[in-house]
Amino acid sequence: STLSYPLVVLGVIFQALPLIDLGILLFSLVVLFQLVTLPVEFNASRRALNTLESSHILDSNEVSQSGKVLTAAALTYVAALATALLNLLRLIAIRGNRD
Structure with missing residues (x-):
């Protein structure tokens, strides 16, 4: 994502659509990565809560509160x-204005 914004800006400045497209493609990969890791994060929170509960490290009230924190x-x-996703849509809109 760090490289995608400068590419889009340079593409706008130099009116080079391929640079804008490359920036959008790189940022799309960032969005895809975040989408793929989302279930992993929810699973990690669920496993952490199960571990805390099965290890009897916390009492039932604390497990409930920990569940809220892990969900958050x-x-x-x-x-x-x-x-x-909103930033990706913004980049696509910027590119659309350059056609």
Whole structure:
């Protein structure tokens, strides 16, 4: 993602659609990576909660509260994916204005 924005900016400045397209392609890979890792993060939170519960490290009230925290942590990845998707749409709109 670090390289995609400069490519889009350079493509806009020099009116080079291939640079914009390359920047969009690179950012699309970032979005794809975030989409693929999303189930992994939810699974990690669920496994952590199961481990805490089965190890009897926490009492039942603490397990419930830990579940809320772990769910909130996993939801940050949903927010990151939504942000990345919106940024991708913005880049595509920028490219569309250059045709």
